[in-house]
Amino acid sequence: MLNVTGDVAPGFGPVADAFKNNFERHGDTGAACAVVIDGDTVVDLFAGDARPDTPWARDTRSVVFSVSKGVTAICLIMASERGYLDLDLPVARYWPEFAAHGKDRITVRQLLAHRAGLVYPATALTPEDIRDWTPAADALAAQAPQWAPNETFAYHPLTMGFLAGEVLRRTTGKKPSEWLAAYIAEPLNLTTMTFGGDGDSPDFAPILPPLAEAAPSPPELQVVAEKAMTMSGAYDTDFFNGANGKAFLGSESPGANLVASARDLARLYAATVSTIDGTRLLDEASIDQAVQPLSEGQPFYWTDEGNIWGTGFMLHSRRRRMAGAGSFGHDGAGGQLAFASPRHRLGFAYQTVQAGNQDDPRAELLSQALLECL
Numbered sequence: 244m245l246n247v248t249g250d251v252a253p254g255f256g257p258v259a260d261a262f263k264n265n266f267e268r269h270g271d272t273g274a275a276c277a278v279v280i281d282g283d284t285v286v287d288l289f290a291g292d293a294r295p296d297t298p299w300a301r302d303t304r305s306v307v308f309s310v311s312k313g314v315t316a317i318c319l320i321m322a323s324e325r326g327y328l329d330l331d332l333p334v335a336r337y338w339p340e341f342a343a344h345g346k347d348r349i350t351v352r353q354l355l356a357h358r359a360g361l362v363y364p365a366t367a368l369t370p371e372d373i374r375d376w377t378p379a380a381d382a383l384a385a386q387a388p389q390w391a392p393n394e395t396f397a398y399h400p401l402t403m404g405f406l407a408g409e410v411l412r413r414t415t416g417k418k419p420s421e422w423l424a425a426y427i428a429e430p431l432n433l434t435t436m437t438f439g440g441d442g443d444s445p446d447f448a449p450i451l452p453p454l455a456e457a458a459p460s461p462p463e464l465q466v467v468a469e470k471a472m473t474m475s476g477a478y479d480t481d482f483f484n485g486a487n488g489k490a491f492l493g494s495e496s497p498g499a500n501l502v503a504s505a506r507d508l509a510r511l512y513a514a515t516v517s518t519i520d521g522t523r524l525l526d527e528a529s530i531d532q533a534v535q536p537l538s539e540g541q542p543f544y545w546t547d548e549g550n551i552w553g554t555g556f557m558l559h560s561r562r563r564r565m566a567g568a569g570s571f572g573h574d575g576a577g578g579q580l581a582f583a584s585p586r587h588r589l590g591f592a593y594q595t596v597q598a599g600n601q602d603d604p605r606a607e608l609l610s611q612a613l614l615e616c617l
Contacts, residue, residue, distance in 0.1 A: 245263065245266050245267070245290055245291070246290060246298075247259065247262065247263055247266075247288055247289075247290040248288070248289055248290060248299075248301075249275075249286075249287045249288040249289055249301070250284070250286075250287045250288075251285070251286055251287075251288065252283070252284075252285035252286070254285075254616055255278070255285050255286050255613075255616045256616075257612040257613075257615045257616055258276065258278065258286050258288075258609060258612045258613050258616060259286070259288060260612065261608045261609050261611070261612035262274070262276050262288050262290070262609060263290075264608065265595075265605045265608065265609070266290060266291060269599075269603075269604060269605050269608075270454045270597055270599065271290075271291060271595055271597050271605060272291050272292060272451065272596065272597040273290070273291035273292045273293050273299050273303075273448055273595070273596045273597065274289070274290065274291060274299070274593065274594060274595040274596070274597070274605075275288060275289035275290075275299065275303065275504060275505035275506070275592075275593070275594050276288045276289075276505055276591075276592070276593045276594075276609055277504075277505040277506045277508070277509035277510075277591070277592050278509055278589060278590070278591050278592075278613060279509045279510050279512075279513035279519070279589060279590045280513070280517075280587065280588060280589040281513075281517050281588050281589075282513070282517060282518070282519050282520070284506070284509075284510075286613075287301075287506060289301060289303065289505070293305075293446075293447075293448035293596070294448060294449065297445070299448070300446070301504075301506065302434065302435050302446060302504050302506070303446055303447075303448050303504060304435045304440065304444075304446050304447050304448065304502050304503060304504055305447065305448040305449075305450065305502065305503075305504075305594050305595075305596050306440070306450060306486050306487075306491075306492065306500055306501070306502050307501050307502070307503055307508070307575045307579040307581070307594055308486070308499055308500075308501075308575030308576035308577060308579055309400065309498065309499060309573055309574065309575040309576060309579075310501060310503075310508065310572075310573050310574065310575040310579050310580070310581045310592075311404060311438070311496070311497055311498055311499050311500060311501035311573075311575070312403055312404065312407075312497075312498050312499075312555060312573050313512075313555065313556055313557075313571075313572050313573030313581060313582075314419070314423065314427075314436075314497075314501055314511065314573075315403075315404060315407050315408065315411075315419045315497040315498065315555065316355055316407070316533070316554060316555025316556055316573075317427070317511070317515060317524060317525065317555075318411055318419050318422040318423060318426075318427070319351070319355065319407055319410065319411055319555065320525055320529050320533060320554065320555070321422070321426060321427075321524060321525065322411060322414060322415050322422070323351075323529070324525070324526060324529055327414040327415045328351060328410065328414040328415075329351075330350065330351045330352040330355075330532075330554065331350050331351070331352055332350060332351065333347060333348055333349060333350055333351075334346070334349055334350065334351055334354055334359075334406075334410060335347045337351075337410055337413045337414050338384060338409060338410060338413050340381065340384040340385065341384045343384060343385050343386075343387075344386065344387035344388060345387075345388065345391070345392065346359065346360075346388055346392050348392065348393070349392040349393050351410055352532075352537070352554050353392070353393050353537065354406055354407065354410070355403075355407060355554050355555035356396060356537035356538045356552045356553065356554065356555070357396045357397060357398050357399050357403065357538055357542075357552055358392065358393045358395070358396045358537070358538060359388060359392055359399070359406060360388030360389045360390045360391070360392050360397075360543075361383050361386065361388060361389065361399060361402050361406060362389055362397050362398070362399050362400075362402060362467065362470075362471050362543075362544060363401075363402060363467065363470035363471040363474070363475055364379070364382050364383060364386070364402065364470070364474055364475040365382070365386040365387070365475075366382050366386070366475065367475050367476045368382065368474050368475050368476055368477040369476065369477055370477050370478075370490045370493075370494070372477060373474060373477045373478075373490075373494050373496065374493065374494040376405075376408075376418070376494075376495065379405050379474065379477075380405050380406075380408075380409040383402055383405060383406060383409075384409075389543070390543050395542065395543045396537075396538035396542055396543065396552070397542040397543040397544040397545065398542065398544075398545070398550075399471070399498070400471045400472055400498070400499065401471060401472065401474050401478075401496060401498050401499050402471070402474070402498070403498040404419070404496050404497035404498025404499055405496075405497070405498070407419070407497065407498070407555065408495070408497040408498075418495060418497070419438060419495070419497040420437065420438040420439070420495045420497070423436065423437075423438065424437075427511060427514075427524065428507075430520075430521075430522040431507075431510055431511060431514055431519060431520065431522055432520070433503075433507040433510060433511060434507070435502070435503050435504040435506075435507045436501065436502070436503040436504075436507045436508070436511070437501075437502055437503075438495045438496065438497055438500055438501055438502070439492050439493060439494055439495055439496070439500050439502065440492050440500075440502035441492070442487050442488065442489070442492050447502070448596045449487040449596065450483050450486050450487060450577060450596050450598055451483070451596050451597050451598060452483055452484065452598060453483060453577065453598040453599060453600055454597065454598070454599050454600065454603075455599075455600050456600075457600050457601060460545075464544060464545060467544050468545075477490070478490060478491055479491070482576070483576075483577065483598050486500075503594070504594065505581075505592040505593060505594045506592075507592075508581040508590070508592030508594070509581070509590040509591055509592040510590060511524070511581075511590065512572060512581055512582060512583040512589075512590030512591065512592065513583065513588070513589060513590030514590070515530070515583045515590070516530070516583045516584065516585045516588050516589070516590070517588040527585070530571070530585055532554065533553050533554040533555070533556060533571060534553050534554075534556070534558055534569060534571050535553055535554075536551050536552070536553060536558060537552055537553055537554070538551070538552040539551040539552065539560075548562055548601070549561040549562035550562055550563065553571060556571040556572060556573060557571070557572060557573050557574060557582075558570070558571055559571075563580070563582075563607075563610075564607065564610055564611070564614070565580075565582045565584065565591070565610055566582065566584035566586070566587055566589060566591065566610065566613060566614060566617065567584065567586065567587075567614060568586070569584060569585050569586050570582050570583065570584045571583060572591075574606065576598065577595065577597075577598030577599055577603075578593070578595045578597075578598065578599040578603045578605050578606055579593065579594055579595065579606070580592070580593050580606035580609075580610070581593070587617050589617075591609075591610070591613060593605070593606050593609050
């Protein structure tokens with residue numbers, strides 16, 4: 244029998260019901276969900292197994308994939324608030340080599356909205372290139388874009404982390420992992436959150452293969468997807484299996500390999516819209532700019548799934564309703580989701596080790612249940 248552990252404040256029972264329902268009807272095997280409102284944790288639930296014969300614990304960590312992008316965006320927006328960079332100036336202002344092949348006019352904000360035309364590296368990369376960082380960043384700066392920058396957009400699954408991360412490094416001297424540790428994790432006491440991690444650690448929950456295979460893409464898009472998801476050869480072509488290994492977890496990939504607990508993610512996002520233990524990460528003016536839609540509709544690659552992109556964040560949309568209008572955050576492969584709602588002054592997070600497919604309903608069901616409670 245499923246044993247759901249944790250705490251739920253009065254009035255938030257529907258979230259607990261949806262969480263339990265994800266196990267009973269939607270295939271969850273190990274997961275956690277947390278909601279923080281105005282500094283108070285109103286939902287802190289976990290259940291199932293982190294590993295075979297190892298129950299999920301309060302601080303179980305797992306890789307949350309592209310939830311990473313929202314955290315990296317927060318780092319860059321924080322840096323802009325502190326005067327290190329202007330998000331509306333060209334990337335090349337801070338990273339001169341990036342200007343190659345007509346990329347000189349694209350701004351940092353446009354880059355964060357997936358408009359740079361660098362969906363995958365044009366040259367083959369190795370795990371050592373990723374670990375050393377500079378070869379990967381240099382390769383992206385030197386290559387020609389896959390479309391005229393800012394004329395359209397397409398999701399940058401892994402390259403976004405290195406593009407945004409290099410802008411942060413060039414302007415502040417810190418990569419996202421270093422900024423996260425110094426200015427987010429330490430003041431908020433986020434003990435589980437790092438870029439990358441030890442897949443053999445007893446507090447780490449390995450990701451499981453998807454419940455169902457995704458529908459095949461046209462052959463030409465399969466090639467694009469493989470290059471995009473492997474950083475042109477640096478990562479395993481079996482993405483979910485490779486995500487548990489050293490090649491993926493053993494170095495920093497700021498768009499994809501954040502390891503964290505739902506509790507810490509909810510606390511982080513809550514601190515973007517309210518003060519948590521004396522710390523607030525973003526000001527209202529920055530949030531107002533970040534939630535302006537920049538990319539939506541038919542992308543250059545793949546299909547229109549209904550997503551709307553702002554400054555590094557997924558915004559409230561028909562696909563990701565989150566906590567309604569004004570919400571911002573990011574989902575992650577396999578079903579992960581974390582977001583903030585300025586209106587409700589809340590942070591939400593859901594992590595799961597049982598990967599789902601693109602139409603996975605679990606995070607949306609939790610979001611809908613949360614909306615019922617607000």
